[in-house]
Amino acid sequence: MFRRLKEYQFLLEELTKRDFRKKYKRTVLGVFWSVLSPLLTLFVMKLVFTNFFGRNTEFYTTYLFAGNLIFSYFRESTTLGMSALMNNADIFSKINIPKYMFVLSSNVSSLINFMVTLVVFFVFAAIDGITFSWRFLVLIYPTVCLLIFNVGVGLILSAMYVFFRDTQYLYSVFTLLLMYMSAIFYQVTSFPVNVQRLFLLNPVYVFIKYFRVIVIDGNIPSIAFNLLPLFWAAAAMLIGGLIYKKNNQRFMYYV
Numbered sequence: 001m002f003r004r005l006k007e008y009q010f011l012l013e014e015l016t017k018r019d020f021r022k023k024y025k026r027t028v029l030g031v032f033w034s035v036l037s038p039l040l041t042l043f044v045m046k047l048v049f050t051n052f053f054g055r056n057t058e059f060y061t062t063y064l065f066a067g068n069l070i071f072s073y074f075r076e077s078t079t080l081g082m083s084a085l086m087n088n089a090d091i092f093s094k095i096n097i098p099k100y101m102f103v104l105s106s107n108v109s110s111l112i113n114f115m116v117t118l119v120v121f122f123v124f125a126a127i128d129g130i131t132f133s134w135r136f137l138v139l140i141y142p143t144v145c146l147l148i149f150n151v152g153v154g155l156i157l158s159a160m161y162v163f164f165r166d167t168q169y170l171y172s173v174f175t176l177l178l179m180y181m182s183a184i185f186y187q188v189t190s191f192p193v194n195v196q197r198l199f200l201l202n203p204v205y206v207f208i209k210y211f212r213v214i215v216i217d218g219n220i221p222s223i224a225f226n227l228l229p230l231f232w233a234a235a236a237m238l239i240g241g242l243i244y245k246k247n248n249q250r251f252m253y254y255v
Contacts, residue, residue, distance in 0.1 A: 041068055057187060059216050062128045065121050066215060067184030069114070070208045074150060075175050077110035081154020082161050082171060085251060099251060100244055103154045111147055125215055135214055142210040145229035149203060152236025159243045162251055182208055203232035 057063055084102040091097075126132070161167040182205045188196050199205045206228045213221050 041072070059125075059128050059130060062121075062125045062130055062216055063212060064185055065124055066211045067182065067208045069117060069121050070146070070211060071179060071182055071184055071204055072117075073110060073114040073146070074153075074204050074207075075179075076113065077107050077150040078153045078157055079171070079175075080106035080110060081150065082157035082168065084154065085158045085162055099248065100155060103158050104151060107147065107151045107154055110150070114143075130215060131218065133218060135218060135220055138220055139211065139214055141226070142207050142229050145233040146207050148233035149207075149229075149236045152233065152238070152240040155240025155244055156236070159240075159247055159251075162247075178202070178204060181205070184208070200228060203229075203236075206232060 081103045084106045085099060088102045091102075122132075122136075157167060157171065181199075181202055183199060188199050188205075191199075199209075206225075210221055210225070210229060213219055213225075
């Protein structure tokens with residue numbers, strides 16, 4: 001796969017540029033929406049949930065921002081990945097190129113938005129009184145795992161969307177449910193221990209918790225917890241890759 005990526009590096013770069021420009025085409029603020037959108041969401045969440053869940057939560061602004069940052073990246077990346085094949089059917093139906101390149105380019109575009117917003121997140125963390133340390137460098141690991149996970153989920157969703165158009169409507173409902181199950185604005189410590197462990201079955205929560213442990217707690221997660229992001233990333237990519245390999249030729253008959 002890495003050899004193919006090197007071979008089609010120029011195509012990937014051009015598709016990423018196109019996706020990035022297309023997202024902000026004819027908008028007044030352009031790329032600044034990648035920063036303004038999560039900030040507005042953060043403001044609304046802080047306004048609504050602080051009195052209910054934030055009274056006893058230290059660094060609640062950073063706590064909220066971390067959850068919103070990761071979830072927004074996941075939702076945007078996978079939603080764009082879901083429609084990647086259908087939006088580019090006129091290209092791969094005429095030219096023989098790897099179809100996963102379209103999913104990958106949409107994910108890289110979302111990653112750029114994520115990195116820009118991550119800088120703003122660090123600024124808010126500093127304002128919130130967070131102490132910065134060398135441990136922040138460890139955030140590279142969950143970020144890479146999250147990128148791989150999002151690509152894998154995007155591969156799965158894009159294949160489903162080709163065969164079942166209802167996928168886009170079902171996924172919007174699913175992401176709404178997932179948001180409430182990812183402990184973005186509340187603490188899981190209020191639940192029994194057995195229930196807290198069930199949250200680890202939610203990969204989005206795993207990535208959110210990883211960021212919070214590093215940034216807010218100032219600790220590096222245990223070895224066992226470090227394996228979770230890798231597991232979810234590998235599982236999503238494996239399933240997505242197998243689906244693509246099995247249905248690669250069938251896509252042409254449904255787009």
